[in-house]
Amino acid sequence: MTDDIQQLIQQLCSSGPDEWETAERALCELGPQAVEYLLPLLADSTGNGGVRAQSCLSSIGSGAVPVLQRIRRQGPGRLRRPALQALAELAGGQEIAERDLKAIERLVRVKLVDEQPDELPVGGWLAVRGAQVNDIVQALELGDVRPATVAMGISAAVESENSIEIEGEEERAYRVFITPEFDEWRLIYGDDFINDNWANAVQKLSARCNEAHFYLVDDFDGNNVWWVARNGEDHRGYRTYGDPEWIGDPMPFERSLMVDEDDPLYDPEEHGDYAEGVTDPESVASWISIPPTTISIAEKVGHGWIAVAGGDVTNAVFKGALQI
Structure with missing residues (x-):
């Protein structure tokens, strides 16, 4: 045999x-x-x-x-x-022995000491400036918050199973990753969480943290989104397939790219057509927050956290061998 x-x-x-x-x-x-x-x-x-x-x-x-x-x-x-x-x-972690789980936790703590991540993925992410982790946790009603390296957080929230149906209930639980601070900004990842909840999440974060951003780069559907909320209200946003495509008034960085408003040909109704690249979320992030691909040159403070949104479940129920 x-x-x-x-x-x-x-x-x-x-x-x-x-x-x-x-x-x-x-x-x-x-x-x-x-x-x-x-x-x-x-x-x-x-x-x-x-x-x-x-x-x-x-x-x-x-x-x-x-x-x-x-x-x-x-x-x-x-x-x-x-x-x-x-x-x-x-x-997931449900069938792993306690001693193995503790060994993994020790390894994570060791890795966190001198972690220097290269970059973060560009797909969909939330961003807040100067927020404490607890502010984000409270705003998004997160539970089972655990320290995590960037590699671990991205594999948990983007690359592995990051949402599950809660047995007996008509709702889902999601795994979310909160990054370390990079030039005072924390980014928040969770593919399924963001797909299902971004509009509500960006408002809740802004209500707690004064201002919050959302960015989406969807190369498959050609759908670009960038959104800014302040104090719980939508402030400015663009959606490729939105109706309307734009909301709110142009922000200062946008006005700096516009033609001279004293120009007699300037039409404020056409402010969405003034400058190439303004519909690109990465370009917008470079003006008003931090692009995920530039974190290697940013000042890093603290470490990241993985957490669960929705339901009384823990990280252990999600399947996937996470990188550390």
Whole structure:
């Protein structure tokens, strides 16, 4: 049987689709017996072996959990790390031993001491200036707030499962990441949270923190959004597909890009057409806050936090092996 499984593992790494698809089906049918053989492939970051092994483990599902827990307790040592990764992917933190969770927390604290992140993703984000973490937590009604590196926060709020349905209720819980301060600005990420709640979130943040911004760069749909709220009210915003496309009066940075208002040809009704780039959220962020791609040259203060919005749930229920 061992030789047969090893042969299937080799086939799983094959470039021929017929071979690896056949091997994947066979390994999934073997269930828990295949788990120990699949784990070494999770370290394959260059080929397709790691992706296919993770797909097999996901198909085996909860049946793989006892095997992974046994490997974490008893070894072999070379498989302990991929077993922890697989447990996080399959069950979040709920099936990970307390001692392992404490070891992860210690590692996070060590990493936070001299963390120097390169940049943050450009997709959708909220931004507030000079706000305390507690202000953001209170405004967005966040719970289970935990220290996190930037890598950990982005993988939690953007790259891994970041929303779940709350059992028995018609609402969702979301994982959110609050960054360290960069030139006095904190950015807030959470793909699903932002998609579902940005308009409400930016108003709540501004009510607590005086002013809050929202930026969206959607290359797939060509949808750009930037929005500024002050004291709980919408102040100025642009949406590619909005109706209306613009709200509020031009901000000072916009007026600096306009043609001379004393020009007899100037038409205030056409203020949205005055300068190339003003509809680009990244460009706007460079004028009135901080673009996520420039944080490596910004002054960093403190560290980031992951938290949960909505429902009485914890970070442990979200699946995904987070980077640290």
